[in-house]
Structures are given as structure tokens and as C-alpha cells.
Amino acid sequence: MNARNRRAAIAVGATVLATSLAACGGGGGAADGGTVEIEFLTQDGGTSVPLAEAMIEAFQTANPDVVVKLQTQPGGTEGDNLTKTKLSTQEMSDVFTYNSGSLLQALNPDQTLVPLSDQPWVGDLSEDFAQVVSTPNGLYGAPVGTSRVGAVMYNRALYEELGLEVPTSWSEFMANNETIAAEAPDVAPIIQTYGDTWTSQLFVLGDFANVQSADPQWAAEYTAGNRSYAEEPGLAGFRHQQEAFEADLFNEDFPSATFENGLRMLAEGEGAHYPMLTDSISTIQQNNPDAVDDIGVFALPADDAANTAITVWQPNAIYIPSTTEDEKLEAAKRFVTFFNSPEGCAVQSEVLVPGGPFVTSACPAPEDAPPIIADIQEYFDSGATTPALEFLSPIKGPNLENITVAVGSGITSAADGAAQYDEDVRKQAQQLGLEGW
DSSP: OOHHHHHHHHHHHHHHHHHHHHHSOOSSSEEGGGEEEEEEEEESSTTHHHHHHHHHHHHHHHOTTEEEEEEEEOOHHHHHHHHHHHHHTTOOOSEEEEOOTHHHHTTOHHHHBOOOTTSTTGGGBOHHHHHHTEETTEEOOEEOSOOEEEEEEEEHHHHHHHTOOOOSBHHHHHHHHHHHHHHOTTSEEEOOOTTSGGGGGHHHHTTHHHHHHHOTTHHHHHHTTOOOTTSTTTTHHHHHHHHHHHTTOBOTTTTTOOHHHHHHHHHTTSEEEEEEEGGGHHHHHHHOGGGGGGEEEEOOOBSSGGGOOEEEEOOOEEEOBTTSOHHHHHHHHHHHHHHTSHHHHHHHHHHOOOSSOOSBTTSOOOTTOOTHHHHHHHHHHHTOEEEOHHHHOSOOOTTHHHHHHHHHTTSSOHHHHHHHHHHHHHHHHHHHTOTTO
């Protein structure tokens, strides 16, 4: 049975199980037969429900004394508000999934969540992930799913054909682009897809690991109002986007091309590089499965190769609210632990298409993972990773994608775009009531 069929079988079987579980005794406390019932809340979109159903099935088989009742709610802003409301009114499910990073900090975890620092799986976590589910007082979450990175996805077959090496500095990257333009004139050196405006942000957002490498205090000082994008090293992402446009490296239809257009171009060799989030490999697997082995990834290069690192979007996490009743707490902790046990890792590998490595050593990459995952793992193994800024700071201005479209289209200079974003950020920081703004 191939991976896709295995995932389908798990999802179908889990759906049947979840239906039967919903029919088991209602209410809280112990159920018939000496079992304990706990509620698990997750988002209702994407792969969240299939993963939850499959995890419940496997956990229930290994722990017949616990009944898990699945609850769902929307994601996005609506789900965020619901989570805060449920915590404040003490109506949160016994276990729930939520963001890691700065959004977690807004939940006031020291008061609302159960600390899990003493759990057996904590020592397996990557340092970066542990950082974004912790406060100075403790660690509160276990990872759900894999990481993803914002980097340059590239056509490995084209690189081999032209004898190119993976660049580690911006000058090396631009030299590769010049070679592609000269020797493969029908290929766009850099794919841009401003028909989906959010895709224009990767030059800036994916560069953050390089910013933090150059100035390890940048994120903290930025949150305090002491750093800006108008100054180096923050300016570099805007500057590089302007340089790439001025060098005429983009596909001709970049103003109207969409995200899926860009991935097709990359897969079919019509474009060489695409700055993008790597969970998009799942779209290539779906639409161009024969091209998956031809896709590689490298970090957006810094001006100085010594600062080149890869920017990581950490996975969501699973948490236990402090309102979980004592008679349910042990079962809830077992359920959290199961997510990062060998059995739980196997479920995640079956249901999910990885966009990056797992952030726990307890979960190895699945055997059928695309080769892009091995490329990313090299950065993890060498320690050349940094969480994306949104995991380290609550500040992200809402207009970045419009500003980067303008910079990437030659409408606005890098300096002006960075200044505009600094003003965008200032307004948001003031709305959040942050000191120093």
C-alpha cells in the first residue's frame, strides 16, 4: 500500500472510530467500565481533523482506559478569539492545539496552561521549538506536525545541467542567476507570483534568520522599538528584492502569476528559483509528482556567507489548560506524550505531507519524504536555523505583502518600502500597547 492509500485508510478508520466515540457516555468524569473521558479540541481545516482522528484511534488502542472526544473550531482570527474566550471562561477542552510563538504568549500561559517541563518527551525537542512554547517559568507545549522553512526552492535538475553549486552568499546567488539567464534564456532565474500577493513577502520574511545571525538581539530589540527595517541588517531583504527586479531576473508574468503557476514553473523547469515556504512541496507532489525528486532547497543567502541561516516556521503545539480536572490530568498528559511517541510519530508520518523536519528527535522523517526534507535537515543538524520573526515577536504589520509587491515591481525603492513597513509596524505596536513605541 502506498503512502497516499495508507493515509486514506487511517483517515477512514479514524472517522468511524471518532463517530463511535461520540456515542460513548457524555459529560465529564469517569465513563462506564472505569474509563476516563477527555476532550481534545483542534482546528476544523486542512489536515487537522484527519490527524486528530487517526491519533485518537491509535491512542485509544494503546490506552483502552481513556476515551477521547473530538471537538473542532475554526482556525484563523475566529479560532484565536474562541481559544482566548474559552480559556478566560474556564471552558477549554482538556487538551487543545494552538499556535506556538508570540501568539502563545498572548494566552498568558503561566496562568492558563499546565507546565509540561517534567514530561519524558521534552528532552527530544529542538532548542528552537522549545523556545517558542516556553516562558521563563516553564515549557507548555508538545509539537504537532512538522516544521517548514522560508527559503529558495530550486530546480535541482537545472542546476546539474548547468553545473551550478548551491550558493551561500548573495553574490554567489546572483552569479548563479546570471549564468541561468545567459545559458538558459527560456528559464526565469527567479520566480515571483504577485497574483497571490502574500508570496511577495518571502524575500523579507525568509531573510530573518540572516538578520538574527548578524544581530542576535535583533528580535528582542525590534519588539522594544530599538531596531527597524530601514537599517541594516533588516533592510537586506527589501534591498535584495529590489536588486533582483532591477537585474530583470523575474518571469515576465510575475505581476499576475499565481502561487500554483509558480510551483508548476519550478517543477517543469520554466523557472530556476522560487523563494517560498517549503510545505508547498505537497502541491508539487499532487500536481507534478514526477518532479518531486528534482526540487531542492537552500537558505536565502545573506550578504556574508557566515550569516546565512534558514528561517523556520515552527509547527503548532498541543497544550493542557490549567482548568483540566485532576482526575483527567494524567490521561491528558498521556495523550500529549503519545503525539511524540514512536506510535504517534508513525501516525503523523502517515497522515501528513512533511514540509520540513520534525522538531523532535523522537520522530524520524518518513521513508517516503521528498528529498527536499534532507536538504532542510542539513541546516537543522548544523544549527543554522532561527524561528521566523513572528514566533519571537508579536509585531507584524498587516501591509507587508502590499509593500513587497511594490518593491518587487520597481514601484517603490527598498529604502522607501522598508520605511513604509516601519510605519506600519509602529501603528500595530501602539495598538498592542507595547513599551518603547
